[in-house]
Amino acid sequence: MDYTKQIQEIASKLFAEEKIDIFIGYRQNAFDDNQVPILVTVPADVPNLIFTDKSVLNLTNYLKFEHTRNKRVGIVVKGCDSRALNMLLTESQVKRENLYVIGINCTGVLNEKGEKAQNCLECVMPDAVVYDEMIGTPSGKKEYSVNVDVKELAAKGLVERGEYFQEIFENCIRCNACRHSCPLCYCTKCCIDQESAVLYNGSNTPSSAFHALMTWSLHLAGRCVDCRNCEKACPSHLPLHLLHKQNEMVIYENFQQHLAGMEKDDRGAFYKYSMKDPDDFIM
Ligand code: SF4
Ligand code: SF4
Ligand code: SF4
Ligand code: SF4
Known part of the structure; x- marks a missing residue:
């Protein structure tokens, strides 16, 4: 190319x-x-x-x-x-x-x-x-497949998965390069900014890093396009795609095969509603 x-x-x-x-x-x-x-x-x-x-x-x-x-x-x-x-x-x-x-x-x-x-x-x-x-020559839409690393991760239990993320996120230095390099993180006042977020009081403990990254990944849920700008920017080389690809898989399976940004004016997974959606959690 x-x-x-x-x-x-x-x-x-x-x-x-x-x-x-x-x-x-x-x-x-x-x-x-x-x-x-x-x-x-x-x-x-x-x-x-x-x-x-x-x-x-x-x-x-x-x-x-x-x-x-x-x-x-x-x-x-x-x-x-x-x-x-x-x-x-x-x-x-x-x-x-x-x-x-x-x-x-x-x-x-x-x-x-x-x-x-x-x-x-x-x-x-x-x-x-x-x-x-x-x-270039168009090659068309491909079939969605679950990310290879997420497949492995999904085989672990919930607690084990949590511990796994906790361990890798201990190496996060809270530099925010991931957020700054993501095109879809554009908020002028970001709730996970280490310096300004009241939530963390300026601290950089493993638990604040874990919380910040989990919060960040949820703000990208149904919006992340898997460009991996964030991962390339991370000085600690953390496998950030695991968070996003896991969310993508869950959303694809539960929100009518939603994939972010594929169509014009598609407002995202959380705006999708179908009479066939499972509603067993609604009283
Ligand atoms: S992979 Fe997702 S979270 Fe990372 S920069 Fe791209 S859109 Fe943002
Ligand atoms: S992490 Fe959330 S609040 Fe911060 S810039 Fe991204 S979308 Fe906005
Ligand atoms: S993920 Fe992006 S860079 Fe890779 S093949 Fe698809 S369009 Fe090209
Ligand atoms: S770029 Fe890496 S080290 Fe920096 S805040 Fe994001 S995950 Fe942590």
Whole structure:
């Protein structure tokens, strides 16, 4: 997957026609073979844009900040990224008329070992679901499968599962990088901020970390698109996907096979209602 040339051509055209103020894409990192986001504001910087199977990060995260919020923005989205964009549109965080979206029909990105990333192996929608212009050949929606690690986890009892999460979250340093890197965590005042949350009184104990991460994962339940920006940002390399993929599985099974951001104006799992829903808990 190398769409560098096409993306540079589109970005140049958008600047030449004065359709955008900023183009959000990827550029080569200066000191290793990873790519980092770039916010191009002048046509002279367009040649820095790149797109290959190392274009890993979900760029829609950059739509939630002030410097892009009220600007006309060109942006590149893969399938998972476009689902996040759908969520941001549905939740009124971005204006569609301000965006020019280049949708990628994605064949998967690579992890640090040069292998296809785990979320790509399990990806249900590699094609962009929101776009103005499309690059690549669509491969269509795939069948949903439960994440391999979650399958293992589900075999454990509830107490054992709780203890497992407690143990791994002991290594959380409460840096909030996971939250900041998630496109769907855009609240200006976040209830799990270590510095400001009254709940934790500025503390960073294992129990506050556990509580914060559990709360965070519930705020993403039915909204997470499995882009794994959060996991890549975590300096402690915690397997955060376990939380989100577990929630995704439960929601898929109990909320009419809901998957976040697949459709326009889908307000999410908790807005879905069917006469066939189990209601045995209602008096
Ligand atoms: S999860 Fe899907 S859309 Fe996202 S990078 Fe992987 S294959 Fe592409
Ligand atoms: S919680 Fe993580 S995987 Fe889910 S949408 Fe946010 S950054 Fe992506
Ligand atoms: S964790 Fe919850 S409150 Fe904090 S930014 Fe994310 S969605 Fe908002
Ligand atoms: S990025 Fe990792 S270490 Fe930082 S708060 Fe999130 S889980 Fe904890």
